Amino acid sequence: MRPLDLDERQWTDVPRNFEAAGWTNYEAQQFQAARAAYLAWFQDEPFSAEPAILAGYLSHLLDPTPSRAIDLTRMALAASPAEDLLLNNMAFYLAEAGQLDLAQQYLARTQPLPPDTELGLTLSATRGLIAFRRGNEKLGRALYEQAIAAARTRSLWEYETLATLYYSRELARIQDPSAPERLMRARLIAEKIAEPGLVLTAQRATADVLAFSEA
Template structure:
């Protein structure tokens, strides 16, 4: 078949996706044809090899600068996987040149900026994009608004948004997304040294135990152990 002898970028990425889902390993020559940056990025992300995922993602975005997909991929893995928020910001900004109305690229840009403690007007920035396309995207936007509120010092509003995002994700049957929102919520409660930190950390831990997705567990594992212990009640 032509697709397996000289696979295109999209064909190689699809083969990689199917190989991970089906439990088989495709030959490297199939997964990484010349210029197959998308497949290499997806493969590295699957291994949680964040540096190589970013490198391949940057090559993918350079190869397809007008496409939304590489910008979304790179801004996510840079921020969530590698905590390289400057790289995530660059990826989102490049993607928004050709896709200024994409609501999730706007969300990822806000997320990257907030994590760098850069002063932003989230309402103004998000208003320049289209509204969320569905309830799942709305939940993601609410989680990001929670982050922005926490970083602005409005803990109560941050809790309101994170709580809403977590509930929406659970109601929509996206447990991995709910766990990720709760994990970032726990991180912000701990950073704020709030009395609610222990309770939210426990919520996030419980949610991570009910999803096969690993991103939320990774976020929790990065929280300073001393901060977690100091947030938990003493018995």
């Protein structure tokens, strides 16, 4: 058999094909299976940041607390201590866990980036989250709106929608009356874009907002 004659099943049955299995399950929205594959990939390549980023991202969305996402990101940072995306993600997960001072310390280790770049606007949104959780509503609003505007200007629709989902959640936390409509619009856009992780984020943000209303 020539190499290019392999069918799809044979490609996915390649031993240690954790990365491919992860992406296949991710695209199929089989998120638990995707996370398991990303974890296996990270165990196989412990010095690679990408599988830890992906496994941490799904853990944050699937688990009731961000503790597993924090642990995975901490392990990845041991190998890649200057990786800005890992530092941002650690700050985000720690803020979610209420560890705001430590979150700020990780965020302070990131490189200065223009606010209209993909990572730059992501950092602005994370700063907005920390500001909201510290009770600084004015700064939190300004930072989230800066991130959303930067994404919109560059037609980064997934980034704009992601920031809007989290902004809506923080507004719901402080009982802002605009939150439900903002969240509904962002969720509809997420479903239209149909990127699996964005859809899962919309579902998690909606569940969080419902939990606020029932508390």
